[in-house]
Each structure stands twice: as C-alpha cells, then as structure tokens.
Amino acid sequence: MSEATDLVGVLRAAGETTRLRLLALLADGEQSVKDLTEILGQSQPRVSRHLKLLADAGLVRRNAEGAWAYYGLADDGIGGDLARWLVGRLAEADPERQRDRQRLVSVRAAQQAQAAAYFAKVADSWDLLRSLHVAEEAVEAAILAAVADRSVDTLLDLGTGTGRMLELLAGHYRRGIGVDSSREMIAVARSKLAAAGINHAQVRLGDIADLEPAAGRADLIVIHQVLHYFDDPGRLLIQARQALRPGGEMLIVDFAPHELEFLRIHHAHRRLGLSDPQMAAWARAAGLRVSAASSFPPSDAAEGLTVCVWQLTDDPGDHH
Structure with a gap:
C-alpha cells in the first residue's frame, strides 16, 4: 500500500x-x-x-x-x-468543544470524589490493606536500595497516604514533603510522623495532579502505589516532572498488569496495573528515562499482585 x-x-x-x-x-x-x-x-x-x-x-x-x-x-x-x-x-471557543471539556471536568471530579470517599473509609486501616498479597518487606528493601546511601535535600512524596514513605526514607532527606488529597489520610500521616519523631517532614493537603508551586522543586519524587488510581498515569508524571529539579529522580512503585477486576469495582482502582513498556513511554513523554526496574511477585500467585519498582532519571537534554 x-x-x-x-x-x-x-x-x-x-x-x-x-x-x-x-x-x-x-x-x-x-x-x-x-x-x-x-x-x-x-x-x-x-x-x-x-x-x-x-x-x-x-x-x-x-x-x-x-x-x-x-x-x-x-x-x-x-x-x-x-x-x-x-x-x-x-477552535477553543466552539460550543461543542466547550461542552465536551466541561463534561470531562465533571467526569474527573466524580472519579476524584469516589476515590476520596474510599480513602476516607479506609484511612485507619490503609497500611494493612496495602500489605495484603504483597511482599511489602522486599519492596521496601528495594526502595531503600534504590536510594542507597544517598541523602537528598528535598524529597516529595506524591499521594503520601499514611506517610509510610516519609517514614521509611526519613534518613535520606533533609526536608520531606508529603501531598495527599484526603484529609483523613493526612491526619493519619501527621499522627504517625509525630509518633515516630520525624520532625523534618511535613504533609500537606493538595491535588497531586495540579501541584501548588509553593511545594518547590524536589531532588527525589516518590509516587508509591498511586498511579493506578488515575485514568492517565502519564499525564500525572508530566505534572510531577515540573516539580523535579534538573538531575533529579523519581521512584515509582505500583502493580504490574493484572486481571483483578474487583479492585476497580470495590477499591477505586482505575488502571489494572502498569507495564514496563507503558512506564517507558510515559517516562519518555515526561522527559525522563527508566534507569532501573525490578518486580516482586506475590507469595500466592493465584490471588496476589506483583509489585514493580521503577527508577526514573531526569533526561538532561529535556529540562522543563
């Protein structure tokens, strides 16, 4: 042809x-x-x-x-x-185009409301829920290994939840900021960080898909078990990229592709896992590259989920 x-x-x-x-x-x-x-x-x-x-x-x-x-x-x-x-x-002013955009905004708002209601319901038991069918100890060891013996000036934890990443990586940053849109999660995170005596980290209520410039720019951005709650993870990575300093890194932790449809129906998941090719394409679109990746299968292959850890490195030829 x-x-x-x-x-x-x-x-x-x-x-x-x-x-x-x-x-x-x-x-x-x-x-x-x-x-x-x-x-x-x-x-x-x-x-x-x-x-x-x-x-x-x-x-x-x-x-x-x-x-x-x-x-x-x-x-x-x-x-x-x-x-x-x-x-x-x-034409941006076309009435039909404007109506479609308004409906898109409404659909996304409804999705966020559904997720917020879910997170409010499970905030107190979130860490336990997250650990089900997941080799959490191995994953956290991989996260620590990815950071190794480095210490960064600013760590930004997007979708911080109960603040577990701020707690785990407390020895690797001078200033930690966690952002989450759930008031209940933020309350739990503040309580946990205070109990652990971690006073160089703070948590803020905010929309991680539309970060406030006041959050500043980070040397390391962590996005832990967050992207599967978004219809378009690549769009979130592009937004997050704007908060990354030149030469900075992102650490992404999420599920590998799976077919557990109940997670979408009952647990507010929007994507049934993320694949290596998807992550590579999203990273490239954000001016990043996948520098390392590892996966951790569940103890029960019939029921569990494989967890992936991706390290994304700033592409010096594509600063935003």
Whole structure:
C-alpha cells in the first residue's frame, strides 16, 4: 500500500464530527470507553465503533485492561502527527468543544470524589490493606536500595497516604514533603510522623495532579502505589516532572498488569496495573528515562499482585 493511500485512509478516519471530538478529548489525556460514552452522550457501541476506526487508522492507540479499554492519541507516525495537527486547529471557543471539556471536568471530579470517599473509609486501616498479597518487606528493601546511601535535600512524596514513605526514607532527606488529597489520610500521616519523631517532614493537603508551586522543586519524587488510581498515569508524571529539579529522580512503585477486576469495582482502582513498556513511554513523554526496574511477585500467585519498582532519571537534554 502506498504512502498516499495510507494518508487518504487516515484522513477519512479523522474526517467525521464525532471522531474529531474524540481526538480533542484524547488530547487532554487517556480516557476509558466508559467515560467517553458519558461525555459524548452516545451509546457505547457507537463510541467503540468510532474509536476502532481511529485506532485502525493509527490516529489513536488502545490499551485493554480487564473489562475496560483506554485510548490515547497515537504517540508517533502519520496518524499521531495528524491527530495533534487537527486538534491544534479546533477552535477553543466552539460550543461543542466547550461542552465536551466541561463534561470531562465533571467526569474527573466524580472519579476524584469516589476515590476520596474510599480513602476516607479506609484511612485507619490503609497500611494493612496495602500489605495484603504483597511482599511489602522486599519492596521496601528495594526502595531503600534504590536510594542507597544517598541523602537528598528535598524529597516529595506524591499521594503520601499514611506517610509510610516519609517514614521509611526519613534518613535520606533533609526536608520531606508529603501531598495527599484526603484529609483523613493526612491526619493519619501527621499522627504517625509525630509518633515516630520525624520532625523534618511535613504533609500537606493538595491535588497531586495540579501541584501548588509553593511545594518547590524536589531532588527525589516518590509516587508509591498511586498511579493506578488515575485514568492517565502519564499525564500525572508530566505534572510531577515540573516539580523535579534538573538531575533529579523519581521512584515509582505500583502493580504490574493484572486481571483483578474487583479492585476497580470495590477499591477505586482505575488502571489494572502498569507495564514496563507503558512506564517507558510515559517516562519518555515526561522527559525522563527508566534507569532501573525490578518486580516482586506475590507469595500466592493465584490471588496476589506483583509489585514493580521503577527508577526514573531526569533526561538532561529535556529540562522543563
């Protein structure tokens, strides 16, 4: 097939109103079919059909996770380039575009409210819940090994929860800041840090997807068991990257891909684990690279979850 024929196919796929609306929404981050259906007010089969045409033409990429599928703009190629070019020429003031964006904001707010309600319910028992089916001791040993004998000026723990990472790494930073959007989690974290006598760390209520500049820039950013609560982990990494000093590092801890759908239904998970290729692509988009990765399988392979630890290094050629 000639390049001209390929290009005509891509143009045909993009040249339809609903599909243009989908491209515009996906330019704002990865979305699930469920959320796109709600935003557009169209049936799931219809939205899925449009997405399939866009994916077949190379304009978007699809990532299946259990019963759900997530879509985002293609990372590269003719399709990805054309998708971004088209979205860049859509009028921001277009009423339909504004309505879609408002609905996207509403959908994300509803997701955050659902997660906040869950975290408020489990705050007191969070550490116990998190340790279920996970080789927590081995994971924490790997986190300490990743930091080794270094001591950094500022450590930023995003989605700090009960402050466990601030506690574990207390000997490796001069100033620690934990940020979390759950008041209940923050209360537990403050209590635990005070009880442990850790007075060089503080926790703040805040949105880790929209960090306040007052938090400053960190030498080391830790994101521990957080990314699977977000529809678009890559978008969060790009936001976090802005809080990283040149030459800084990120330490990401999360689950490997799995099929435990109940975690999405009952425990507010949005993504069923993260793969090495996904992490590499998200890191690259944020101007970072994966410098090391390790995984820790559960003691019970039938029920448990594999935990991964990724070290992301600042790419000196791409400072933001």
